[in-house]
């Protein structure tokens with residue numbers, strides 16, 4: 001059998017296996033949303049602690065496509081803080097638990113948290129935002145799963161919606177303090193400008209082999 005023929009044969013075997021009705025399907029079911037939410041991922045006390053951390057110590061994060069940028073062509077405007085894993089192991093464990101659980105649906109190859117967990121502030125004073133982007137890309141290990149957890153109540157700000165572009169439609173899940181929004185890192189998403197108040201979020205990326 002030539003190699004191509006053999007590959008086709010393998011594919012047929014895989015397909016006939018997954019189409020077998022006796023095989024319990026664990027992945028995403030037809031029609032099931034690829035954006036998931038997990039309530040009460042963090043307690044009100046934990047969110048308060050993380051808010052005070054990012055308030056005390058954060059750096060400006062302006063992402064621009066050009067080296068010289070004007071107010072109009074920036075990609076992102078927010079303050080960020082990178083969470084130290086040794087001091088916040090519990091938060092790291094919580095995030096990994098959410099990722100592992102969600103991955104029962106996604107079934108991606110995942111191995112670790114990318115960089116550090118990020119805390120961000122999007123403030124009214126700079127109309128904090130993050131334009132349409134994807135999180136994946138980079139080196140040998142790709143970002144596979146992205147997790148965003150609002151750290152304050154959305155009634156405290158206007159704008160600051162986390163939106164996803166699904167087939168050209170902008171969709172969003174209700175943001176709730178302490179509830180995780182989980183999505184594949186290849187999905188286009190954005191945070192709309194905060195026009196009033198201040199939005200806090202925790203963001204983590206889970207990476208794995210391509």
Ligand SMILES: O=C(O)CCC(=O)C(=O)O
Nearest residue numbers: 120135148162191201203
């Ligand atoms: O702040 C958020 O909820 C999302 C931020 C984001 O998309 C990112 O940092 O990649």
Ligand SMILES: [Fe+2]
Nearest residue numbers: 133134135189
């Ligand atoms: Fe993102």
